[in-house]
Amino acid sequence: MMDKTFEPATVEARVSAAWEKADAFKAGRGAVPGAEPYCIVIPPPNVTGSLHMGHALNNTLQDALCRFERMRGKDVLWQPGTDHAGIATQMVVERKLSAERNISRRDMTREDFLNEVWAWKAESGGTIVNQLKRLGASCDWSRERFTMDEGLSQAVLKVFVALHKQGLIYRAKRLVNWDPKFQTAISDLEVVQVEKSGSFKWERGGEEAFDSAKLEKVLNRDPGGHLYYFNYPLEGVAYDADDASTFITVATTRPETMLGDTGVAVHPENEKLGHLIGRNVVLPLVGRIIPIFGDDYADPEKGTGAVKITPAHDFNDFEVGKRHKLDVVNILDGEARILLADNADFLAGSAPESETLALHGLDRFAARKRVVALMAERGFLSKIEPHGHTVPHGDRSDVVIEPWLTDQWYVDVRPLAQRSLKAVRDGRTKFTPESWTKVYYDWLENIEPWCVSRQLWWGHQIPVWYGPDGEVFVAESEVEAQALALGHYGGTVELTRDEDVLDTWFSSALWPFSTLGWPEDTAELKRYYPTATLVTAFDIIFFWVARMMMMGLNFMDEVPFKDVYIHAIVRDEKGAKMSKSKGNVIDPLTIVDQYGADALRFTLAAMAAQGRDIKLSTARVEGYRNFATKIWNAARFAELNGCARAEGFDPVKVKQPLNRWILSEAARAAEEIAAGIPSFKFNEAAAAAYRFTWGQFCDWYLELAKPVLQGEGVDPAEKAETQATVAHVIDLICQLLHPFMPFLTEELWAQKAGEGAPRKLASGDDALVCLTHWPDLAALRNAAAEAEIGFVVDLISDIRSVRSEVNVPAGTQAPLVLVKASAATRATIESWRPMIERLARVSEIALAETAPAQSAQIIVRGEVAALPLAGIIDLDVERVRLSKEMAKLDQDIAVVDKKLGNPDFMARAPEEVVEENRDRKTAAEARKLKIAEALTRLA
C-alpha cells in the first residue's frame, strides 16, 4: 500500500540512498555499445560555499539535460567538482582565524596558513556537494575533482609554462587594480564601478567661509562624489588667490593624489591656458617644482582645461607621464595609506613643512579630508562641487580600488581571443540565447592583457623561480628550474620561487579538459572532449566561458563545448544580485525542506525561460508541490482500483478509444518534452508535462475511466485493459517527468517494480532504481480516438458550463436530449452514456428530432444538445445567455466578412488562411442558426 501522502523528505532520502548504492550516474553506465557520448562539466562551485538559488537553477537545468540524454541512450558524463576560489576562500579563513583566535595570516607562516585553509576545506568542502545531491544532481560523483587536486594543479603548471614558451605570458611593471583590503592585484573583471554623487558645495569668495568639519561630515558618509578645484601657483611669481595670472587651476575627484603630482597638462591649442605651457608650478604642500606641458589628453572643455597628472595613481596619467617622461611618485602603501617616505621632495626637505602636515600614515580617505583642509587653510582651495562619477571597487572586498605600480604576470590573450572569436563565428560553439554571442564578441574584440598573479597564499603558486641576479626561470618544478639555472649560470645557485599565486579563473579556464585527465592522454579525454553543453549564467561569460574557449582551443586544439546555454540570474526581491557579502542569499535548501526538491526543480525549470532575472516566488513552488501531490494521489487511485502493470501489456494493441486517447496524448506530450529539453526550452517541456499529467490524465482520463473501473457489469476485458493502461500511463508519466522530478518519479517507478514484468535497465542491469529509458510513443498517436474523446470532453464541458450559467443547482440531475444526432454521434453517445451521465450530472440521455420546449441549448462540434429544464431554470437567463452568444457570433462573422470581402486579403493571404476563415464563417453561421431556433422556441 502506498502512503496516504507524499512526503518528499522521506522519499528523497530513500531514493538518494538507492542511487548512491547503485552508483547510478557513473559515466557510461547502462550505455549500449556505440552510444553517443554526452558530457557536461559542472560550473564548479566554491568549495567552501553553500548552495544558493543560482546553483539550484543552474544544476536543475544541467540535471534535466543529463537525465534526459541518459534516458535517450547516450553515454552521459556529468563531471562534478569544486573550485578553490582563491580570494573568497582565503577571505573566509582569514575572517575565521581573526574571529576565533584573533590572529591574522601575517602573524603566521605561509605553510601554517595553508594548513588552516586545507583543514577548513576538509571540514566544510563537502557541504556544497551534499547540497547538490539533495537537489538530485546526477553527477558521476566518483569523478569529483577539485581545482587544487594534484592532477589539476599539474595541468595548471603545464599551461603556465607552455604559455610562457609561446611568449604569451610575461612579467611587467605597470599600474594594476590594487585591492588595499586583500592587498593583491585583481583583474579588470573583478573591478566593479559604483556610482557616487556628493552634496557638498563651496566656492572661494562666496558667502560662507570654508568649514572643513562640515565637509568631513559629508565625506564620512561617503568619501566620493565631489570635484575639488585647486590653485597651483606658478613658479617665480608671488601667489595671490585673487590674481588669476599667478596660478593655474586644476580639478580632481581625488585630492589626496596631488601629493604625487608630477605635472600639469594643458591642451596645446587651449586659447586661455596655452600660454602657460612651458612654465612650472610649485606643487602646494609638497613644494615640488613640476612642469606645465602640452598634451591632447587635456580636453579644454572639461574641468578647468588643465589636468593635474599623477602617473603613479591613475591609468590615464600613467600613459601621459610616459609620453612626457614625468617622474612617477608613489604616495601610497599596500593598504592605501599615505606613504611619504618614498617621496624624494619630502626627504630632501624641499617641503620644509612636511613634519607639520601630518599626512604620513594616514588612510587615503583621512588624507583626502586633511589635504583639502590644508589646501583651504593655505588659500589654494578654489571650489568644491558635487560631481557624479563612478568609483572602482573590488567585487569581493567592496573597497575602493587603487591603481598601483607593481610587478605582475600577464597573459597576452589577444591571439587566444582571435581563435575563440573564430570558433564561434564558424559555428563550432553556439550560444543560446543567441544574443549573448554579441556580448562575447565585443569583449574578445577589445580584450586587454589578463593580470593573472595574485598576492595571496591560497591558490596555485606561480611556477617561476628567480636567480640571485633576478634572472627568471619558468619551469614545472624546482628541479627543472634548477636545471635551467645550471645552464644559465654554469653552476648551482640558490633560486627563490615567486610567492604569488594565480588568479582562480586561470585553473577554471582549464576545467573542461583538466577534469578529464589532461595532460594525461586519458580515455575520458578522448571520449568526452569536446563536451556537449555548458550551462551557466551570463555574469561569468567573460570570467569563465571566454577563457575556457581560449584555453581549450590553445591546448586541445578544439572548442571545449558545442553549446553554451546561458540562463537567468536569480536575484533577490529588489533585483540585486545575490551574494554572500550582501547577505541577501535565499537558501534553496529551506525551500527543499518545505516543499521538496522536485517542486523546487520543477519551478525553476518552468521559470527558466525568463529573461535575465528570476524573482522566485514561493507561491509558484507551492503550486508545483501540489502537482507532485496530485501525481502521488493519481498513483494511489490506480492502486486502489487494481491498476497494476500487466505482464505482456502492449500499448499499441489497446482497443478502447479512451485508452487509445490517453496514450495518444501521452505520445504528444512526450514529443513536446523531447523537443523542448535539448533545445533548452525547459519551460515548454515542463508545461507540456504538467498539462498532460494534470489537465488530461487526472482531470479527464481518470474521471472517464471511473465507470469502467468502478462500475457494475463492465466487460472484464475492457476493465482489465483500462487497469493496465492506467498503470502504464503512470509509468509513462514517471518517465516523462523524470528529468524534472527525479525523486517522485523514481519512487513511484520503484514502488511499481513488483508488478508485471520485472523492471530492467536499458543495459540489462537488474537494478530496480534509476529510470533509464525514454519511451518512443510515436506509434500511439491516434486521430480517431482524439476526435471521439474530444467530442465527449467538449460535450461534458459545455453541459457543465451551461448548467452553471443558467444556475442549475449543482446537485440537480437533468436529462439530456440530442437533436437530430448523426449516426456517429449516436454511437459515441451510446458508448459514453455512463461517463456523460456521471460527469455532467445527466439523469438520462434521449434522442429527438426537435428540441423540447423550455430547454437550454448547447452546440458541440456542430451537434445540438438540449437540457430540458422546465421549472428548474430561469428561462430569461437562458434567453439572455443565448442572445449574448448570438451577438458574439455576429461580431465574429463581421470580422471574418471584412477579411473575406477584402480583395487584397483574398488575393494575398495564403489559401489555407482563407479557407480557415471560410470555415470559421460557416461554423459561426450554422451555430447562429441553431441559436436562433432555440430563441424562437423560448419566445
Place this chain on the structure above:
RNA sequence: GGGCGGUUAGCUCAGUUGGUAGAGCGUCUCCUUUACACGGAGAGGGUCGCGGGUUCGAGCCCUGCACCGCCCACCA
C-alpha cells in the same frame, strides 16, 4: 558615451517561420461526490508602454519616444 534586455490579466511571468492572446498564484460562485480541499466544477479579468510605419493582417517586423533594469567604457 556605446551596447543589451524589459514594459502582455490584480501579482509573477510565458508567447520566433506575423493569421482573432496563455500559465501559475490570487479573485468571485458553487461543490466536502470513498485518489487528491496541496482537491473538483464554473466564472470574471488584457485598447499586449506610447506614437508612426511595413503588411491583406502586427503582442510578434521597422522606426521614434517614455519609463525600468543590466553590461561595457569614460569621468579633470
